[in-house]
Amino acid sequence: MTAQMPDEVFFEGEQFAxxxxxxxxxxDPREHDLEPQAxxxxxxxxxxxxxxxxxxxxxxxxxxxxxxxxxxxxxxVRARRDEEFGSWHYQGLxxxxxxxxxxxIGSGGIDDRPHLNMGFRPAWMFAEVHELTFRAGxxxxxxxxxxxxxxxxxxxxxxxxEGESTEDWIHRTFSLTYEYSWPxxx
Numbered sequence: 299m300t301a302q303m304p305d306e307v308f309f310e311g312e313q314f315a316x317x318x319x320x321x322x323x324x325x326d327p328r329e330h331d332l333e334p335q336a337x338x339x340x341x342x343x344x345x346x347x348x349x350x351x352x353x354x355x356x357x358x359x360x361x362x363x364x365x366x367x368x369x370x371x372x373x374x375v376r377a378r379r380d381e382e383f384g385s386w387h388y389q390g391l392x393x394x395x396x397x398x399x400x401x402x403i404g405s406g407g408i409d410d411r412p413h414l415n416m417g418f419r420p421a422w423m424f425a426e427v428h429e430l431t432f433r434a435g436x437x438x439x440x441x442x443x444x445x446x447x448x449x450x451x452x453x454x455x456x457x458x459x460e461g462e463s464t465e466d467w468i469h470r471t472f473s474l475t476y477e478y479s480w481p482x483x484x
Contacts, residue, residue, distance in 0.1 A: 321399010417471025
């Protein structure tokens with residue numbers, strides 16, 4: 299198993315990794331007649347979305363997509379083939395995203411971070427963490443959660459919890475749930 303490449307959000311002039319999602323309405327390739335295929339072992343989902351918060355609205359700016367054949371255009375934008383990675387890349391998008399819910403986004407490393415070589419990095423593995431709350435794509439709240447995450451970090455482990463099967467732990471690391479990324483926050 300391999301660590302997975304997360305979706306990203308450009309927020310307040312910085313790039314953040316998506317560490318948890320609680321809600322509905324993020325970009326769905328199937329709604330655009332796209333059927334992603336795994337890009338490589340670090341992207342089993344077959345896509346990486348690059349979002350941005352622009353004028354308090356969530357938009358899809360770029361998309362990397364795994365596909366054998368040239369995929370359909372998105373809002374008139376044609377994908378370009380990235381020969382190095384064998385993927386397709388949409389740039390210059392401005393697709394409104396009607397997401398309703400919360401995103402935990404993180405950036406920056408921490409000292410003595412445990413090694414996690416599979417799944418997605420949880421919020422507690424980032425130095426800077428924000429919780430963004432959206433209603434139909436409009437940003438309604440943005441909270442810096444870095445201090446609260448730092449408080450729980452010493453209690454976090456990057457291995458199966460006592461009594462947890464390896465299979466359940468692997469499944470959990472590949473999730474983007476709040477319970478995995480910020481236990482107790484749910």
